[in-house]
Amino acid sequence: MMGSGTAVVEALLQGRSALGLDIDPLALRLGRVKTMPLDVDSLRQVGVRVISRAKALLSDLAALDGYLSARFDEQTRAFVDYWFLPATQRELMALALAIEEVPDRATYRFLELAFSSIIVTKSGGVSRARDLAHSRPHLDKTKIPKDAVDQFAVRLRKNLASIAQLSANGVMVVPAAGDARYMPFADRSVDLIVTSPPYANAIDYMRAHKFSLVWLGQPVGYLSQLRAEYIGSERIGRAGYGALPDRPESIIRQLAERDSSKAAILRKYFSEMQTVMSEMYRVLRDGSASIIVVGTSTMRDLDVQTHHCLADIAVELGFDVVGIAKRRLDRNKRMMPARFGKKGDSMIEQRMHEEYVVGLLKPETRRNESGPIQKAQGVTREYC
Numbered sequence: 320m321m322g323s324g325t326a327v328v329e330a331l332l333q334g335r336s337a338l339g340l341d342i343d344p345l346a347l348r349l350g351r352v353k354t355m356p357l358d359v360d361s362l363r364q365v366g367v368r369v370i371s372r373a374k375a376l377l378s379d380l381a382a383l384d385g386y387l388s389a390r391f392d393e394q395t396r397a398f399v400d401y402w403f404l405p406a407t408q409r410e411l412m413a414l415a416l417a418i419e420e421v422p423d424r425a426t427y428r429f430l431e432l433a434f435s436s437i438i439v440t441k442s443g444g445v446s447r448a449r450d451l452a453h454s455r456p457h458l459d460k461t462k463i464p465k466d467a468v469d470q471f472a473v474r475l476r477k478n479l480a481s482i483a484q485l486s487a488n489g490v491m492v493v494p495a496a497g498d499a500r501y502m503p504f505a506d507r508s509v510d511l512i513v514t515s516p517p518y519a520n521a522i523d524y525m526r527a528h529k530f531s532l533v534w535l536g537q538p539v540g541y542l543s544q545l546r547a548e549y550i551g552s553e554r555i556g557r558a559g560y561g562a563l564p565d566r567p568e569s570i571i572r573q574l575a576e577r578d579s580s581k582a583a584i585l586r587k588y589f590s591e592m593q594t595v596m597s598e599m600y601r602v603l604r605d606g607s608a609s610i611i612v613v614g615t616s617t618m619r620d621l622d623v624q625t626h627h628c629l630a631d632i633a634v635e636l637g638f639d640v641v642g643i644a645k646r647r648l649d650r651n652k653r654m655m656p657a658r659f660g661k662k663g664d665s666m667i668e669q670r671m672h673e674e675y676v677v678g679l680l681k682p683e684t685r686r687n688e689s690g691p692i693q694k695a696q697g698v699t700r701e702y703c
């Protein structure tokens with residue numbers, strides 16, 4: 320659940336080997352590009368050539384319209400037509416074609432991200448959407464999007480400046496595609512896990528990311544299927560879930576009295592996190608730590624105490640809870656769910672200015688008198 324790759328980049332900067340895992344195609348692209356060895360000068364040169372090539376392609380609108388009509392399936396076509404003006408579609412098509420002509424894979428990946436970031440922005444970038452990052456996007460018919468090729472040039476300069484600060488120093492950093500519930504890592508192979516999982520009822524990443532992913536060759540239908548696999552997604556399947564510790568069970572019961580479908584979403588979230596944490600336990604070496612950073616969530620005005628519930632689930636799996644610390648959030652540096660920080664916030668919404676850092680330890684295994692290896696008992700220390 321590495322998201323945009325903050326933890327793997329920090330590992331890289333400190334010369335530590337790291338594995339990152341995420342299910343989201345855009346998060347993966349970000350993580351990969353940030354940890355790839357890239358030559359800034361050659362990226363700049365290719366970037367400039369891509370801009371000229373896109374401008375040249377834009378001189379033949381009939382040809383671009385031909386590419387556009389062959390590019391998308393029917394469902395994706397309807398999505399693109401709804402959210403992008405015809406002129407923007409041509410600009411984006413020209414850029415996408417120019418980028419696809421780049422033969423070097425790493426350079427291509429870098430340019431693809433600059434392309435994506437002219438669409439996925441808080442204001443909806445060159446699409447006709449508003450509030451893309453913060454809430455359900457809505458169509459703004461009065462919005463006049465900026466020229467996509469100009470925006471690409473601006474973004475390219477910014478991304479080149481930030482990539483210049485990163486340098487691969489011989490360590491192995493691998494951002495991999497995968498589901499945290501089924502990690503492709505061997506038992507007891509990991510020394511430390513640092514992760515910020517999705518929160519219950521929080522940001523729907525795919526809702527914004529599909530705006531650029533459709534242009535990177537991913538059909539809307541496939542992206543909707545993938546969205547159901549995200550932890551915390553609101554799509555409830557028919558899968559039955561096992562029992563949870565007392566605290567999450569009691570919170571789910573309280574929520575069910577207010578809203579039974581929200582209670583089902585919360586059960587799904589805690590159960591999925593139970594599976595993830597059991598995988599974390601499996602891949603961690605004995606005596607190793609796991610740090611989980613998680614925010615608060617309120618559902619129907621009920622604080623679901625995610626940090627305490629995850630700690631209780633962890634204890635049941637055999638972890639020791641070393642402690643839980645509270646951290647104030649800088650609103651300006653974080654993408655927050657809708658309704659965050661508005662006037663007249665309830666006390667519960669005020670609490671969304673905080674997040675919690677849960678410290679877990681997989682105990683050393685110990686040998687008892689009669690021989691077989693036994694897991695040490697999970698303990699919970701005093702915490703907030």
Ligand SMILES: C[S@@+](CC[C@H](N)C(=O)[O-])C[C@H]1O[C@@H](n2cnc3c(N)ncnc32)[C@H](O)[C@@H]1O
Nearest residue numbers: 320322323325341342343498499515517549550
């Ligand atoms: C809170 S974000 C992580 C933010 C991250 N700390 C960062 O620096 O950007 C949660 C991440 O979990 C990912 N995720 C959701 N469901 C997942 C799953 N089943 N397997 C792996 N990753 C998943 C999302 O794609 C998202 O990138």
